[in-house]
Amino acid sequence: MDLQQKVMNAFIGKVVRKDLAFLVKGGLPVPTYVLEYLLGQYCASDDEEIINEGLEKVSNQVVEHTTTEVHTTTEDHTEEPKTKRPRISVLQEKSMSFRMGQTGVSYEKLFAPYMREAKEITIEDPYIRTSWQIKNFMEFALMLINTRPVDDLKLNLITNEEEDKIPDLIDKLDDIKDDLASYGIEFTYKFRDFHDRCIKTDTGWTITLGRGLDMFEKYSPYSIASSKQDMRKCKEFTATFMKNKNV
Numbered sequence: 001m002d003l004q005q006k007v008m009n010a011f012i013g014k015v016v017r018k019d020l021a022f023l024v025k026g027g028l029p030v031p032t033y034v035l036e037y038l039l040g041q042y043c044a045s046d047d048e049e050i051i052n053e054g055l056e057k058v059s060n061q062v063v064e065h066t067t068t069e070v071h072t073t074t075e076d077h078t079e080e081p082k083t084k085r086p087r088i089s090v091l092q093e094k095s096m097s098f099r100m101g102q103t104g105v106s107y108e109k110l111f112a113p114y115m116r117e118a119k120e121i122t123i124e125d126p127y128i129r130t131s132w133q134i135k136n137f138m139e140f141a142l143m144l145i146n147t148r149p150v151d152d153l154k155l156n157l158i159t160n161e162e163e164d165k166i167p168d169l170i171d172k173l174d175d176i177k178d179d180l181a182s183y184g185i186e187f188t189y190k191f192r193d194f195h196d197r198c199i200k201t202d203t204g205w206t207i208t209l210g211r212g213l214d215m216f217e218k219y220s221p222y223s224i225a226s227s228k229q230d231m232r233k234c235k236e237f238t239a240t241f242m243k244n245k246n247v
Contacts (some may be wrong), residue, residue, distance in 0.1 A: 048128025055104050076237060091205070093241055098215070100236040105215070105231035107140050111199065111207065112147040118201035119153065125197045125212035126160040134172060136213040139179060139229065141187075149162060151184035158192055166191060211237040 038159030065104040128137050144150055161169050173189045197212035216232040225231040
């Protein structure tokens with residue numbers, strides 16, 4: 001039995017991984033100490049399967065307890081059935097680190113709360129070139145379609161490519177442009193020589209990404225992970241969320 005396992009056995013329910021607390025919290029108004037308590041109850045293990053099951057339980061409890069019940073009364077003073085209305089999330093500036101091989105990460109969990117109110121979103125990533133990198137971009141667009149209204153949304157891509165390969169990439173991006181237009185998204189792209197990768201919104205948020213959208217390790221196209229991001233293993237990367245106070 002190694003030292004890590006001895007520590008977990010000696011302090012059952014008290015060993016907490018801070019990265020998991022940041023991952024679950026997102027933009028939800030939940031005290032960190034509450035998350036750490038729940039994670040200590042359900043995720044105090046080095047077994048990835050147990051951790052993933054625990055994360056699901058913690059996430060479900062967080063969602064359940066961050067909604068408010070709404071009661072309405074009719075004119076004859078009879079109470080109508082209860083409905084639940086989600087609380088408005090308070091978005092926070094933060095920095096998150098993810099270890100190599102970590103699972104449970106998806107674009108929706110990371111980005112969706114920060115994209116919901118934006119009318120214009122710009123992705124700056126010089127490596128939207130290969131088939132899997134283009135798939136990453138399309139999965140980001142799909143996340144937007146699945147989590148918010150996208151009518152009249154402007155989605156911009158700034159990327160780069162070797163000069164002799166640009167015509168082929170333009171053909172692919174034009175196909176994407178036509179497809180996204182059918183969902184109400186106005187997609188534009190341009191090429192520029194740069195290195196930093198980030199996502200910017202017209203609501204003032206800048207999300208700086210060490211690896212851009214290419215944050216997942218290689219996976220089999222015939223695996224469940226190919227269609228479910230949070231089942232994929234991550235590369236090591238960081239994500240920093242900063243708000244422009246003037247917007």
